[in-house]
Amino acid sequence: DAAARRELAEEIGLVAPRLLPAGEATGIWDGWRYRVHFFELRLDRPPKLQLDNREIIGARLASLEELRGIAVTGPVAVYLERAPVAPPADMGGDPTRSR
Template sequence: MPNLERHRPTPLIDAAWRLVFRLGFPLARAWWHIRRPDHEGALVAIYVGRALLLVKSSYRSEWSFPGGSIQPGERPDAAAQRELAEEIGLPSYPLRPTDSVCGIWDGRRDQVHFFELHLDSLPELRLDNREIIDTHLTAPEELHSFALTGPVVAYLAGKRGG
């Protein structure tokens, strides 16, 4: 299991944030289903040897990779680095761009840019404990036992096909 340090300076504030995420995400998804906005995101597949790091958010049942939305004017690689720092406390590492996929996920037309990070060992993680509440380092043969987000499924399908 990875060395995990949770961000706990204010447990009540963290709990309030998790509640906001849990209540706000279904409302946002409903709005996106009506509006069908365009969205652009960046996700990072972190490999430790053959194992892949999955993250669990506080507001969805599926597991994903660290990452999130690309801000206006932000490059995909910069967004990926920012999200790694915000969500799991990883410092800047050289990321390898791999692919991008388009699809409709959570009601949005989404373009997701993927990056890979290959590590010999997993450094200490500092989860934000608001958006990201858990991690799991899993072997490739165990991935089928996890509910995964649509973009992660698309990434893995591309890896099997490529």
């Protein structure tokens, strides 16, 4: 948690008081063995990002639905496979309707 918050602050200027643990993935990607820890951040409004222009030269925030439509790294693909799918917009979040 502390390392993830530090990296957010250093690389994109986002100060996160709290991150929610969202699991981990292990595997071999690009010939290297990795253990990746995932965290989620819930925001009330989109923050202004301040990139470090060293490690990060471009960034934008994206919803899970948007991420499912673009090419991502192996660990992120594992995370997206596990992430819940949002209900269709026409269901209005009504808990009495089947999904």
